Amino acid sequence: MKSETESATKRPHVVIVGAGFGGLACAQALGNTEIDVTVIDRRNHNLFQPLLYQVATAALSPADISEPIRRTLGRYENIHVVMAEVVSVDAPxxxxxxxxxxxxxxxxxVLATGSTYNYFGHQDWQQHAPGLKSVHEARDIRHRLLLAFEKAERSTDEAEKRNLLTSVVIGGGPTGVEMAGAISELGRFMIAQDFRRLHPDQLTVLLIEAGPRILSTFPETLSRYASDYLAGIGVDIRLNTPVEDITAEGVQAGGTFLPASCIVWGAGVKASPAAEWLGIEPGAGGRLPVAPDLSVTGTAGIYALGDTALAVxxxxxxxxxxxxxxxxQGIFLGRALKANLLFGKPxxxxxxxxxxxxxxxxxxxxIFDFGSWQIKGRLAWLLWALVHVYLLVNFEKRLLVSIQWIWRYSTRQRGARVIDETAVAATVPATEAKDRAAS
Known part of the structure; x- marks a missing residue:
């Protein structure tokens, strides 16, 4: 029995918007079939977002966790890649x-457009507190961190030096916890090894959480383990502390102003505007309500994956x-669409x-939570590393990241500590800059 689409004179055409985990998996499952596939993304690369915090803290470079979409999908002759931004969908x-x-x-x-950070009506905060959803944001955070250390090294004012060496991470979820721990370990190692006028005790890393505990989606025992570990490496955790304002100078939270040179947002996400494109009412977090087969509720032939979909x-x-x-979801839907379009299967x-x-x-x-049992510590850390290496898009990236992690673990060195020359110019006093220009 042929599907309605197959009965037309042309080959069926599947359009996938978004080349993240879900979109890529769906496209690959449809690769080299009698189905025309178009993948649309506003970026030319797939980005492994779970490791962006390591780009932000100079452990990895952006190229280590990014891969051109055309390279990933180039071996499939039926897949066409379009770099463009979607603004609407005319479903009829x-x-x-x-x-x-x-x-x-x-x-x-197939809508697999991911999510963005939710600033809860304060979008102006984003310029002072970037999140971790893009290479640009990760580079921006790395720039602020490294530049602050350079400025602190030259400062003769103790109060200014401490403010420069203060970072605030907002949100006690996995992103916030990972970022706070990485900043603390990076800063203390750099100060001890590479800076002569700074002391590790001058470094302050604040992790602010509006709720009663960090990692609230994990069992309380794992949350407590994380809190104890972070405290042991110098992270100051502030619970029940909602953010009231964010400026270029710092964060107003819990009635107290906290001066800081680097502020990182990890307090919540919302889905892309896919619901707005379709003109339907979004579900929780702006996600598209979907049926058990991942089709968007109230539409025909439109599906949603990943952060875009409100699946249960x-x-x-x-x-x-x-x-x-x-x-x-991407693998499932790609295989299901192939069976449906080519063989008429539901x-x-x-x-x-x-x-x-x-x-x-x-x-x-x-920490690892498997539901009925949990693990923590070194074993969980090794398992985390294996899982994240496996999820990288190809063997080359897996090999490169593995080698760098082994090297960094052995030496504690961070190889991506690069500041753009325009940032270096900003650290040079005006009088010195004039002398250099005249020489």
């Missing part, structure tokens, strides 16, 4: 509208915004298989 006309005025027709549409598990709770969820129900939830806290310290 089966058309995706692009920002540059172009449009692309589809028979099936066996317990009827929303599936978390994790890489493993998006990847499993799309079955998606079932998520939980591989465990994890967060790294620092050197030799991580």
């Amino acid at each position: 006309a089966r058309t995706v509208i692009l920002k540059d005025g172009g449009s692309i027709l589809f028979d099936r549409l 598990g066996k317990d009827r709770n929303p599936l978390p915004a994790l890489a493993q969820v998006a990847k499993q 799309i079955p129900t998606f079932h998520f298989r939980n591989r465990g939830n994890t967060a790294v806290i620092g050197r030799n310290a991580a």
Whole structure:
């Protein structure tokens, strides 16, 4: 029995918006078939976001965790890649509208556009407290961190020096915990080894959480282990401390102003504007409500994956915004669409298989929650490393990251401590800059 789409004179056309974990997995499952596939993304690269914090703290470079989409999908002759930004979807006309005025027709549409950070109505805070969703943001944070150390080294004012050596991480979820631990370990090692006028005791890393504990989605025993470890490496955790304002000078939280040179936002995410494109009411977190087969509720032939989709598990709770969820959904939907479009088979129900939830806290310290049992410490840290290397897009990236991690573990060195020359110029006093220009 042939599907309705197949009965047309042309080959069926699947359009996938977004080349993250879910979008790429879906495209690869449809690769080298009798289905035309178009992948649209506003970036030309796939980005392994779980390791962006290591770019921000100079452990890895952006190229280590990024891969051109065309390179990943180039071996599939039926897949066409378009670098463009989607601004709307005309569902009745089966058309995706692009920002540059172009449009692309589809028979099936897959929305895998991910999420952005939620500043809860204070979008102006983003310029002072970038999140970790792009290479640009990770570089920006790295720039602020490294530049602050350079300025502190030259400062003769103790109060200014301490402010420069203060970082504030907002949000006690996995991103915030990973970032706070990485900043503390980076700063203390650099100060001890490479800076002559600074002392490790001058470094301050604050982790601010509005709720009663960090890592609230993990069991309390793992949350307590993470808190104790972070405290042991010098991270000051402030619980029940909502943020009231963020400026270029610092953070107003819990009625207290905290001066800081580097502020990182990790306090919450919201889905991309896919619901707005379709003109439907979004669910929690701005995500698209989907049926068990991942089709968007109230539409025909439109599907959503990963952070974009409000899918529920066996317990009827929303599936978390994790890489493993998006990847499993992408593989499932790609295979299901192939069977549907080529052989007329109905799309079955998606079932998520939980591989465990994890967060790294620092050197030799991580946590893993498998539901009925948990692990923590060095073993969890090794398992975290193996899982993240496996999830990288190809063998080359896995090898490069593994070698760098082994080297960094052995030497404690951070190889990506590069500040752009325009930032270096900003650290030079005006009188000295004039002398250099005249010489």
